[in-house]
Amino acid sequence: MNTEILGIIVMFAATLLLALPLGSYMAKVYGNERTFLDFLFNPIERLLFKVSGIDARQEQTWQQQMAALLTINLVWFVLGMAVLMNQGWLPLNPDANPSMSGHLAFNTAISFIVNCNLQHYSGESGLSYLGQLFLMFLQFVSAATGMAAAVTVFYALRTGTYQTLGNFYNFFLKSATRILFPICLIVAAILMFNGTPMTFEGKDTVVSLQGDTVQVSRGPVAAFVAIKHLGTNGGGFFGANSAHPFENPSYWTNMVEMISQMLIPFAMIFAFGIFLKRRKLAWTIFSVMTIGFLLLTIPTIVAEMKGSPAMDQLGVSQPGGNMEGKELRFGAASTAYWSIATTVISTGSVNGMHDSFTPVAGINQLLAMMTNCFYGGCGVGILNYFIFIILAVFVSGLMVGRTPEFLGKKIEAKEMKIAMIIALLHPFLILAGTALAVSFPGYTAGTLNNPTFHGFSEMLYEYTSSAANNGSGYEGLGDNTPWWNISTGFILILSRYLPIIGPVAIAGILAGKKYIPESAGTLKTDTGTFGIMVFAVIAIVAALAFFPALALGPIAELFTK
Amino acid sequence: MKSNIFSALRLTLVTIVFFAGIYTALVYGFSFITPNGGKGETTVQDGKTYYTNIGQSFTQDIYFYSRPSAVGYNAAGSGGSNKGPNNPEYLATVQARIDSFLVHNPGVQKSEIPSDLVTTSGSGLDPNISVAAAKVQVKRIAKLRKLNESTLVQLIDEQTEKPFWGMFGPEKINVLKINLALDQVSKSIQ
Incomplete structure (x- = not known):
């Protein structure tokens, strides 16, 4: 079998095999049960909480x-702005990089606290090491924030009636210390053994074999790249993100980074099933997500391995597929796989430049972020999917004439209203943002790197990536302007906190309701039929809302000769 | 609310100490026992040190060319061209690269040029080329260096890096390594 395809299959299988035990470990952590790491983390957490004055x-x-x-x-945002706007004169700045402008710091600070990591700067010249380390801290805590919100929903969906749902600080800190921290240490060690730097020495100057003098940016990369993937953050240390040979030196590190970014989104689903003792429901959710993921991935891999038709017309051969913007050591297949993985799970790290992918790949990358619930980001993925479950329960209830119920709780008007608002918020932010950008070409036309349909796709992609809290980009877009920094900044805030508050509110309201034991009249939500219903709801919401915009961008590009 | 702010501030400070401080220190400490001491993998030849994983610009005809780069292989920055596949300006650039390659490599057909030789990578620092990209340059280098083509083909075979564990991912050639080896071959013959 083709070694490039085999590599992908192994990556997926390894993620699944590691996610199963991790899911059961996470369920124990969140259920306050004993785990083998208690001896280490119990005293650490006690100390951290004591100093913070928090009763967890x-x-x-x-x-x-x-x-x-x-x-x-909010505290992280204020602190982030302060660090980024003053990093120029603060310590740990061997390359003498400047402080950020106000609008860039605004965008960057928001982007990292909301787990998006849209980067309108390049790490080599835009950040000091202190700035990098602070952003690394934000990557830990933003991932843990999303996970904590998901756990609140886990608590709310337990059998019974509850007014209180555990403690936020407890969920938050345990996510960071017991889950993210130890796995990051392992990933960072693997990366360092394979050539990723971890140094504070600043740029090096080397003379190449041919005699050119060039500089080589370095830094504390390994620690940063580990959490960047595990926390589905995706903010790169260098401008080229995981395409950079220091961030991602080999096919092996590429596998490790790929597995680590999908690990927690997978494990969260299994943790959900184990925690609530509804394993079949978890597997149904996982299957629907996997089908969605494969439907996006397979055409992308096929298109990228086949190569670009325009390149065929120029007469060169494309044995490696579409190689513009890709690295030889990963190849077209695994770069295509990465591009969909990173867009479905909201990492947004890239190991090849999405701007240069074929239009088929572009359609799928955009759809991955437009649906935004196949696996999804750390914690928030399952929250997004939860909204679609609520919608599907309601639609199915209407179809068969039963009261809509989920896990023994009635879904009523209030919950439906919240679910509808959250489901519609995502297309609204993307389409309204893009429409505004198109309406004010004075601010945006000069920032495009490509003409016609592809130029439109660059703008659509930027807002889609912001609203999905993804962070990848069509990087040709010259996005460090007040227009892009401020407009995407506001979309980031809305598209992060409302889709967290909405599902938690629904779950919180359900938790307070009377529990109705299952009977013959209950609509079963852990069956294949119901899985298909959820999938249909997702497909209809995404396809109907976004098809016209896609038609103006990558679809038009695909059919233009 | 007020108690929330105080808790949030204090928790933020201690988590900064833990995740930006202690975590970084642990990884940094560990870097000293890794093969490269956390400074990036290097290759030394003739007293000169090169970063093995950071691609270099090879444009001289006596060396295997590296891929074109959007940042000129200056690793003070990184990035791709970000040109769309159907951008006319981009296709004209690629056409110019093809033409230039054909001028420097007489006897090579256009259809023999693999696309990685005329496209830029994502980082602009790609250290590798494909095996086909090395083979298509054999004629030119053999002539200029007065070497047998078979010697070069053998060199390419030796320098071909197999897929990871022989099973996963593409085959490739590190351009710096093959050119260092090429200089050695030339030296040993003189």
Whole structure:
């Protein structure tokens, strides 16, 4: 079998095999059960909470948890702005990089606290090492924030009636210390053994064999790249992200980074099933997500391995497929696989430049972010999917004439309203943003790197990536302008916090309702039929809302000769 | 709300110490026992040090060419061309690269040029070319260096890096390594 395809299959299988035990470990952590790492983390967490003056055993309602979540995110934002706008004169700046402008710092700070990591700068020249380390800290805590919100939903969906749903700080800190931290140490070690630097020495100057004098940017890369993937953050240390040979030196490191970015989204689904003792439901969810993922991945791989038709016309051969913007050591197939993995799970790290992919790949990358719930980001993926479950329960309930129920709780008007608002918010932000950008060409036309349909795709992609909190980009877009920094910044805030508050609110309301035991009249939600219903709801919402915009961008490019 | 802000501030400070401080220190400490001491993999030849994984610009005809680069192989930055596949300006650039290659490699057919030789990589620092891209340059280099073509084909075979564990991913050639080896071959013959 083709070694490039085999590599992909192994990556997927390895992710699944590692996610199963990790899921059961996570369920134990969140259920406050004993684990083999207690001896280490119990005292550490006790100390951190003691210094913070937090009682992590205090039960909170969902409203109290959301207040705590928003408050601490606000603190990170203010601190982030301060660090980025002053890094020029602060310590750990061997390359003497400047402080960020106000609008760039605004965009960057938001982008990293919301787990998006849209980067309108290049790490080599845009950040000091202090800036990099602070952003690395934000990658830990933003991932843990998403996971904590998902756990609140886990608690809310337990059998019974609850007013309080555990403690936000407890979920948050445990996600960071017991899950992200130890796995990051392992990933960072593997990367360093394979050539990723971890140094504070600044740029090196070398003379090439041919006699050119060039500089080589370095830095504390290994620590950064580990959490960038595990936390589905995706913010690169260097401008080229994981295409850079220091961030991702070989096919082996590429596999490790690929597996680590999909690991927690997979494991979260299994943790959900184990925690609630509804393993079949978890497998149904996982299957629907996997089908969606494969439907996006397979055509992308085929198109990229086949190569670009325009290149065929020039008369060169394309044994490696479409190689513009790709690295030889990964090849077209695994770069295509990465491009869909990173867009479905909201990592947004790239190991090849999406701007130079074929139009078929572009359609699928955009659809991956437009649906935004096949696996999805750390914690928030399952929250997005939860919204679609609620919609599907309601639609199925209408179809068969039964009261819509999910896990023994009635879904009523209030929950439906919230679910509809959240489901419609995503297309609204993307389409309204793109429409505005097109309406003010004075601010945007000069920032495009490609003409016609592809130029439109660059703008559509930027807002889609922002609204999906993804962070990848059609990087040709000259996006470090006040227009892009500020407009995407606001979309990032709305598209992060509302899709967290919405599902948590629904779950919180359901938790307070009377539990109705399952009977013969209950609509079963862990069956294949119901899985198909959820899939149909996702497909209809995404396809109907986005088809016209896609038609103006990559679809038009595909059919233009 | 007020208690939230105080808790948030204090928790932020201690988590900065833990995740930006202790975590970084652990990884940094560990870097000293890795093969390259956390400074990036290097190759030394004739007293000169090169970064093995950071591609170099090879444009002289006596060396195997590296891929075109959007950043000129200056690793002070990184990035691709970000040109769309159907951008006319981009296709004209590729056409010019093809023409230039054909001028420097008489006897080579256009259809023998693999696309990686006329396209830029994602990082602009790609250290590799494909095996086909090395083979298509054999004639030119053999003539200029007065070497047998078979010697060069053998060199390419030796320098071909197999897929990971022999099973996963593409085959490739590190351009710096093959050119260092090429200089050695030339030296040993003189």
